[in-house]
Amino acid sequence: MKKNLYATRQNIIIFIFLAIGVLFVGKLFYLQIINTSYKLSSQNNVLRYMTQFPARGKMFDRNGKVLVYNESAYDLMVTPKLVKQMDTLEFCRLLKIDRQAFYARFKKASTHSRHRASIFLEQVSKEDYAYIAEKLYHFPGFYFQARTLRKYPSPIAAHILGDVGEVNQKNIDNDHYYKSGDYIGKSGMERHYEEAVRGKKGLKIVMVDVYNRAKGSFENGRYDTLPVAGKDLVLGLDAALQLYGEELMHGKTGSVVAIDPSSGEIIALVTSPGYDPNLLVGRVRSSNYNKLLEQPEKPLINRAISGTYPPGSTFKLVNALVALHTGAITPSTQFSCQGKSSSPIKCTHSHQSPLPLAPAIENSCNSYFWNTFRCILNNHRHRSLKDAYEEWQTLMFSFGFGKPFNTDIPFELPGNVPTRDYFDKVYQGSWNAMTVRSLAIGQGEILLTPLQMANEVAIIGNKGFYYPPHLIRKIGDGDSIDPSFTTKHYTGIDPQHFEVVKNAMRDVFEGAHGTARYNKIEGIDAGGKTGTVQNPHGEDHSLFIAFAPFDVPKIAISVVVENAGYGSQWAAPIATLMMEKYLTGDVKRKELEEKILNKNFNEEANAEQQ
Amino acid sequence: MRNNNNLLANLDWPTVLIFLALTFMGWVSIYSAVFDEEYSSIFDLSQRYGKQMLWIVLAIVLAFIVMLTDAKFFSAFAFPIYFLILIVLVGVLLFGATIAGSKSWFQIGGFALQPSEFAKFGTALALAAYLGRLNADLSQLKTRLVAIGIIVLPALLILAQYDTGSAIVFTVFVLVMYREGMSGAIMIIALIAVVLFIATIYTQQVYVLIGLLVLFGVALLFIKRHIINIMKLIGLLLIAAAFVLSVDYVFHSVLEPHQTSRINVLLGLETDLKGAGYNVNQSKIAIGSGGFFGKGFLNGTQTKYNFVPEQSTDFIFCTVGEEYGFAGSLIVIGLYLTMLIRIITMAERQRSVFSRVYGYGVASILFFHFAINIGMTIGLVPVIGIPLPFFSYGGSSLWAFTIMLFVFLRLDAYRLNTL
């Protein structure tokens, strides 16, 4: 046994313990007995914790026009435990509700919590608020809390802007910032930029007396925190063009996507039928939402990003580029065409034969592109057709097909690029160019979203590169936007091959046989390509993709009009009217405009059914 | 059987009663803190209070098991237990789950276990076993270094899990080493260095330097004003100032921003920016509003509104302060102090150095948790998230503290047999 030399040190240690204990008791004595600011003069007085909701950030278009702003509203809150005997009748009269509604709401609040305040009546208007607030002191346990509601000066771009609604339990569990009754962006920009737009809640502690009257802030606001307003968003959208697009698409099913090829900013993103964003605001949100959900036209679906279509003839441009890149053809390669008796794919256009590449694009010759596709797959550089197909498939992905861009557009679908494995599975390994021939003319398994089509034409306008299409332009005072949005992407195609394809697109407007020759915009040099997509369920879909001005494009556009027939008939006029409007600020082709505005496929279809 | 009768007779019942009282009060406070009208039964297993009851029952079972274990087991297996815990700590770093920013949990089904809670127990055992050796002498540098190694190793592993609070607890072993003969000056210098380091990082260096000058002035009033004493004092002041300046320089100028940020996270500073100040304010309002007798069971409005975060765990003392007032707080503090002093007294009556050192280890760890946790809720100590022993919600900490305490009670009950 060792000597116990230091036994007296226990006293010092005990002293340290006691000293801390005394220090604590002293501090507690100060907090709980001496300092009266923590106690309230009467036992009935309470501290009311009022959340200070920040204003959500506003949204502007590329020209500084307001797209979304806020309007004040007031939630009537109740803390069931603090509610005293009261004149229910009078209270109901004040709020313009009946007694049943009163008891139902009160019961709901009580089940939620007796101690915690919850919303009794949501979004009381400013006028009602002023009137009710004056009398509220008769009714302890009730108080008003200021909120803001979204307002849309012009009822456009509902799908892009998105909507705001109450948080659900999942939101609360995922992010402790949210409390029951808070608002959160549910879709669109509201959802993607929620963290920037929501700001930061503040807290105000108010002393309230027995009569439910605020007695001023607690401790001169020492413990209050101020709300921080959300950041404003500037979008690449052009509000005027968006409105025009929505008007043109009225009565039609489909979409318009316009991109600025020099930045990837989306200038217009129209889906039709749409809805008025003001419908999904405030108290009426959930009932309106359910109504929209049940409509057979499905207005809630954003067809521009989650509609997937076979691209039809517009896809010939991409096949041409792949063929040039892989050496399957040269610009002067000619193929003959027997028109309607061509095999295995007949050609619907009558034209000279044989043709080299550029006129084949101008005439949209099916035979030419069947042969082109066959040459791509039977390329002797590859050991097998399937290897050649795999190269084709890789190049498709390099155009942004078959996968979402994953920028700030929620619910974007990937479309479909059928893979080698897929065909191996479907055809048990034995397939060839003939088997998958529909791909030659953009039919069959290949599916693109209108957004991908617009990006395709932006790539051609840019001669080989693109920026991922995105909506945001600026956050707050210039916080940097996601750098992946401004990263230049090159396709797998050698840029030198774009020249010939791009020039051929000009001939679609300018050429004597150009499929869009009747849609020329005076004074604007443009390139385009029509598409008419066979639709097993009805009339063909009308497609058009285009870009302008020709040399340095400022707008690349895709238009899809479902069940409308030829691409040149509906999609091309809409696309060119949009470009005319955007580039010149005005539309000179009034007659065409009138015709498009008045065309209502949906009504006609309904009329036929009746 | 004689042995077992002896055991019950020799068990230190006052400590057991305080343990039971604190555990029970903790349970009731947790009930109050997270009370939910929908599940108003305190036995509701879907709620924290129901779960805590389960943890308490299991803790008592663990206490029984410890009491039935041979007392010699703990000294004989001190190092194996210590190394086993080190291995588990490494394991948690590799395979653990991250909860509340700390990668310090083992997730087994819906249940999470935090090994760092048990590391304190293992370290106390190992330190006791080492200092219990005949050749151990803390006035020797070698002994000091080995002892520090035993303490620092688990602390570093816990620090690597971003569980700074639990890692800081290990500094309290300096008390044990002091009791066993380490120079008091070392303790004081270490303490001052830690305080200066943390103060420099938590506040601006100007304030720390002003604080040093004030301390210097105060010290001048108390010492005998010989020229030598004054020179020594000035020397100390200069060394301290140089330390502060270099910490500040290294922290702000030498380290890369991401390294600074990591240290901030380790010190709990970055989460602090998000609202620890808010927590403390809310906690002070809750406690302050309790007055002398408190608002009564389940009547705490501040705490009911969920305005004090982490209320059933780190800020559980708020509930006591609000619902039972100054009187209740006094009782709780009194119980802790009584238990601590009781353990020290018992440690001093041990015949083996192992039991004594271990007893001091237990007292020190409990003391540190008590001091930091309550100090934090009343705004005397920065927010360091460690639980209040026996009181806070959570199985891991309750079990670890129970095992730690009852191992000591087992050693104490056996003390007369050691001859």
Ligand SMILES: [Zn+2]
């Ligand atoms: Zn043809």
